[in-house]
Amino acid sequence: MRAVRTIHHASRTFRAFFAMERVALAPITRDIRRYTSTKFRADAWAAANVTSLALAQGMAFAAIAGLPVVYGIMCSAVASLVAPWFAGSRHTVLGPTNATAFMLFSFFSVNPELVGRWDELIPLLVLMVGLIATAGAWFRVADLLQYVSRSVLVGYISGAAVLIVANQLKVVLGLSTHLSDEAASTFLGLLWGILLKVTHTDWISLGIGVATLLIFAAIRRWRRSWPAFAVALLISSAVFGPMIRSGMGPFKGGQTFATFGFGDLMPRVPHLLRADVFTDISALLGIAFAIAFLASLENSLMAKTLASKTGDRSDVNQDMLAVGMANLASAFAGGMPASGSMTRSMLNHGSGARTRFASVFSGIYTLVAAALIAASVGWGFPLIDFVPKPALAALVIALSLSLFNTRHIRICLRSTTDDAAVLAITFFATLLAPLYVAIFIGVAISIMLFLRKASRPFLAEYEFGEAGELREMGEKRQRPIPSISIVHVEGDLFFGAAELFRTQIQRTVSDSAIRVIILRLKNARNLDATSVMALEELILFMRGRGLHLIISGASREVYRVLKKSGILVTLQEGCDRSAGESNLFMGNPRNPNLSTRAALKRAQQFLGSEKAHIRIFYDPSQPNPIG
Secondary structure, eight states: OHHHHHHHHHHHHHHHHHHSSOOOSOTTHHHHHTOOHHHHHHHHHHHHHHHHHHHHHHHHHHHHHTOOHHHHHHHHHHHHHHGGGTOSOSSOOEEOOHHHHHHHHHHHHSOGGGTTOHHHHHHHHHHHHHHHHHHHHHTTGGGGGGGSOHHHHHHHHHHHHHHHHHHHHHHHTTOGGGSOGGGGGSHHHHHHHHHHHGGGOOHHHHHHHHHHHHHHHHHHHHOTTSOHHHHHHHHHHHHHHHHHHHTOGGGTTOOBOOOOOGGGGSOOOOOOSSTTHHHHHHHHHHHHHHHHHHHHHHHHHHHHHHHHHHOOOOOHHHHHHHHHHHHHHHHHHTOOOOEEOHHHHHHHHHTTOOSTHHHHHHHHHHHHHHHHHHHHHHTTOOSGGGSBHHHHHHHHHHHHHTTOOHHHHHHHHHHOHHHHHHHHHHHHHHHHSOHHHHHHHHHHHHHHHHHHHHTOOOOEEEEEOTTSOEEEOOSSOOOOOOSEEEEEOOEEOSHHHHHHHHHHHHHHTTSTTOOEEEEEOTTEEOOOHHHHHHHHHHHHHHHTTTOEEEEEEEOHHHHHHHHHHTHHHHHTTTOOGGGTOOSEEEOOSSOTTHHHHHHHHHHHHHHTOSOOOEEEEEOTTSSOTTO
């Protein structure tokens, strides 16, 4: 029967878990019911602006990842089309991003044996990312993202930007054929390789890159409303593309991208029924978790940024579901991993988008553009063949430089020592380690420093004054060694603080005059199994020395944990319940000191005295020590 009750309790807890804040399957239906022609016009215009940028960035991020451009364009189309049906934010636009693209490139750079198997590995990887993010949304894992320090993302993005600039610099300098991809996974390898081969610089490639940057800067300065990235790429392709294609003079041999055909736009079902699929899953599992984590974190921060501008409520788990579903769709459409794009989302909002249908329209426009690009091959005028690689690389460098948010970097460096340490360690980890490892190094350091800070209680001594009030002990006042110690426990008693909590109390009872400790748990929170076991060991430790422990001011949460764990029985051993004896006194919100007074009377029963000197301890970092 006990086993049946345990299973029933676990089942009820599991159902309750999903009943709370459950993610919605199709929140877009709320917009459908209230959609108007005015909203349609606003969304359609915003989608046109976003599409012009999405096409150019899709190509750019595919180039960063080392993939054919069709992967980036299809990801931009499908992610924009699918994500809004599940997203919590109405302005977010999903697709490939700088950080996830270079994480992908970094992984394949250190695993050269996997390079070239794009048709097998990329759909499988994106499918794994989608499944991980979708499962995380259903289990509300996104709630934990708020515990990841913002310093981690600032350090990671800054380090990735440095790597992207260095990686694209070799294209602008025309050194791609002189440098090995194995050296491109770390900053030092890239920098050293560029320095060794700088004498082989192709001045035509450099000229194309510099000219494209000048066009980009001019548009940004004099035509701020234009999509500078897309327009600069279009002008550069129109000017230099025909020269390269015709082999005119020094432009002969210039590098351009290859236009894809309709066959590349066909759905690509991940091939799972093959003998080596589990070997590939094992090899891709680490990078899949890293991309799913980074994409969800990027999307959550982007949604919160937009929510601060629009006044909408951000739902991080709903947004994580959108990341998962967008990647599942991208896996079957032949795209690369999708994440939340800050630049396209801000453009969507700035262009006057009213609902999430703006992203849907952008996805449709991008699919139409992809079909036109594929059709251009049959027309004898392949459009992508006119896009110079140095031009796109130069624009990627310009976009990456914008990732350096000097204000955020300054805040992280100046706020606390821990924030500065997390930023610096994460930044250098991205330069020295593969990116899918560096992101977790930063998270681990951030959590480690947080736990260290959260598990370091400080005690200050208090006493009762002549009028019975609590006051801090003066350094010059003399008083006898107390026989009762009241220890105020403030803050979280989670697993990280449990051991320090126990050892500090044991240090307190090392005073030979102390016979009773009153443990005030009114402001103690988040007791877990580790802290409960530490409390039980403390009770047994004190009883073995003839000492007594009393708990006062316990909240309902504390009482519930003590009762369910069985420690309450250990605490109450020796009490005559019929005579009203107890070693646990619940807190009274109206008069917080009543439980302490009752505990003092119980302590005096142990001492066989009506009077006792009292020593008070509390955590000075918390307000209201006796409340």
